[in-house]
Amino acid sequence: MVRENAMTDSDAHHATPPAPTIAALATARGTAALAVIRVSGPEAAPIVASRFADGALADAAGRTVWVGWLRDNDGRRVDQVVCVVWRGPHSSTGEDVVEVTCHGGDTVAQAVLRALYDAGARPAAPGEFTQRAFLNGKLDLAQAEAVADLIHAESRLGHRTAIAALRGRVSEAVGAVRQSLVQTAALVELELDFGEEDVEFADRDSLRDLLAEADRLLEELAGSARLGALARDGVRVVLGGRPNAGKSTLLNALVGDDRAIVSPVAGTTRDAVEAEAEIGGLRVRFVDTAGLRETADAIEAEGTRRARAAIDASDVLVYVVDASVGLDDEERAFLTALARRRPELPVVLVQNKADLVDGPARLGVEAEGAGAALAVSAHGALADPAALDGLRRSLLAAVRAEGLDAAAGGLVAVNERHRTHLEAARAAVGRAQRSLAAGSGGDTLALDLRAALHELGLVTGAVTTEHVLDAVFSQFCIGK
Ligand SMILES: Nc1nc2c(ncn2[C@@H]2O[C@H](COP(=O)(O)OP(=O)(O)OP(=O)(O)O)[C@@H](O)[C@H]2O)c(=O)[nH]1
Ligand SMILES: [Mg+2]
Structure with a gap:
């Protein structure tokens, strides 16, 4: 056709x-x-x-x-x-x-x-309209990428960061670093022009300050890729714990839908059950898993294996404990080993079935790598909205995303492609800083500064290669 x-x-x-x-x-x-x-x-x-x-x-x-x-x-x-x-x-x-x-x-x-x-x-072809806009100077590369992010935004945060990038916020931030590097490079290159005479125009202290400033800005900007990934991809929160702890009940309560089968029989959930919700502007994918225990039942054992794999692939683990049973030594050992294996994985400890115990957190279920346990009651009519909200806030805090939704505009967040170039620029700035400290000549300094500027140019498209353009525009849909 x-x-x-x-x-x-x-x-x-x-x-x-x-x-x-x-x-x-x-x-x-x-x-x-x-x-x-x-x-x-x-x-x-x-x-x-x-x-x-x-x-x-x-x-x-x-x-x-x-x-x-x-x-x-x-x-x-x-x-x-x-x-x-x-x-x-x-x-x-x-x-x-x-x-x-x-x-x-x-x-x-x-x-x-x-x-x-x-x-x-x-x-x-896919992205050809946007590619033409870029080639005709209507958008820079970071803005063109924001068009794709905007179309694919699946949460308020994703929408906001894409709009900020489309308005040129990422490009502005890169421009600020660029400016301080251009200033440094100008001083150094001027000196090189007079190389024969062995003069130092550029005051070493101000060069050092300019480079330190560029390094700081680059670190900050490259670090914003974390927020960018959160905004674009959301987070994967796995609900893990012993059979019957109430993981499935909690999933249903958190997403406000009867997604997972709940029953008093321990070992009900086998396959991982996924459901999405938006929390604080962030897209959260909850994964309910089979209860963790040794079992002779081959199907349940496979469920447990999948649960462990899901935990390993999670951004946050919500470890659910039945408050009336508590956390046993085996679970403590599991959490300790997990903390050692994935020290960066935030673990939110939840004492479910708080309605079954008198008074607050009498179990003291603190474990290595996890904060104090939150007491909730996920169960039907007993479900406690305030406690569930507390859990939602803990999830945002665990991925350091609390308050992001309220932050008015200005959410500068780079993507992975940008981060790679920003890190490369930072490495070049680092080399320049070392050359300066070692008292090396201006020519090595100039080389590293040019390398850093080149990498920054690749972010906004001031410098392009076929490879970069293909990588960016092939991700678009046809008609955009
Ligand atoms: N009293 C009380 N009962 C609860 C609460 N949450 C869950 N339950 C009950 O505990 C039982 C187990 O709940 P599930 O949500 O199926 O537990 P699970 O952790 O998913 O269990 P498996 O899938 O077997 O690993 C069910 O009978 C629930 O109704 C709660 O907050 N309070
Ligand atoms: Mg279950």
């Missing part, structure tokens, strides 16, 4: 052919009231006009709206559409753009697309 007919004969004769005009569905497929098809490139308006009721659309001014019938190759009416014409560079891609809004549903939208392909547009 979708076919390649991008190159016309005349294109083939150009030394550097102009970017072909591309078209794609910008909205999701499926039944909907409306669908939007975007066309971008030098022939956008003539291509749409050739199938549109009013041929004058070909020469339409930018920011004009046209309503009329769109016809296919055989002159049959496809749909009554609304066309918005944008003229480059004042458009989302920087090229001429026509947005065709038709009725929703796959049949109509695909028929409109086919008519436009027949008229000379070619199907857009």
Whole structure:
């Protein structure tokens, strides 16, 4: 249905052919009231006009709206559409753009697309609209990546960090580091110009201060990748503990839905059961697991094996203890070993069935690597909303995400790709700092500073390689 007919004969004769005009569905497929098809490139308006009721659309001014019938190759009416014409560079891609809004549903939208392909547009590759916006200077690379993050945002925090990056916050932060490095490099390179005369223009103390400042900013910025990952991917919270402790009951209470089977029989849960909730703007995926115990039952033993694997892959472990039973030595040993194996894993200890015991936390279930146990009652009518909220707050604190949702705007968070380049820039700054301390010549210093600047350029796209562009834009969906 979708076919390649991008190159016309005349294109083939150009030394550097102009970017072909591309078209794609910008909205999701499926039944909907409306669908939007975007066309971008030098022939956008003539291509749409050739199938549109009013041929004058070909020469339409930018920011004009046209309503009329769109016809296919055989002159049959496809749909009554609304066309918005944008003229480059004042458009989302920087090229001429026509947005065709038709009725929703796959049949109509695909028929409109086919008519436009027949008229000379070619199907857009994933991310090609955004890539053109980047190549035409409408967005830098970090902002282009934010477009993809915005589309895929699955929580309030993901939305907010993507908006901040789209507004250029990441680029601004990188720009601040860049500025201090450029300043340093300028001083050093000036000195190099006078190398023969063996003079030191650059005051060593201010160079040291500038480099220290750059290092601090880079560390902070690279560190924000943690927040970026939290915002984008959310956290995986595994509920673990002895059989019958109330893990499944707690899962159901936390997500407000009857997701997992609950029963008084120890060993009820076998497969891991997953359910999602948004807590403090963060996407939290809860994983309920089989109770941990030695068992002769082969199926339950497999469940236990899966539970251990889930705990190993978790971002946070909520270890559930039946308050009326308490934590035994074997469990303490398990938690101690876990703390040794994964010292970075936050463990939130929960004493469930608080309703069965008199008074607060009489069990003293502190274990290595875990804070004081929270007393909750996950059980149906006894479920205590305040205690559950306390548990939710502990989860946010465990991943150091408390208060993030309330932080107004300004959430600068880099992604993994940025982090790699920022770390490389920091390593180069570190080398420069050592050269300076060792009293090495300006030329080694200049080399490291250039390396650091190069890495920063790769974040925003001031420097690009095919590899970087492919890596970034191939993650987009078609139509974006
Ligand atoms: N009194 C009381 N009973 C609870 C509470 N939470 C759970 N229960 C009961 O404890 C029993 C076990 O609950 P589950 O949620 O199935 O326990 P589990 O940890 O998932 O057990 P397994 O899947 O077997 O590992 C059920 O009968 C629950 O109704 C609570 O806070 N108070
Ligand atoms: Mg269970």
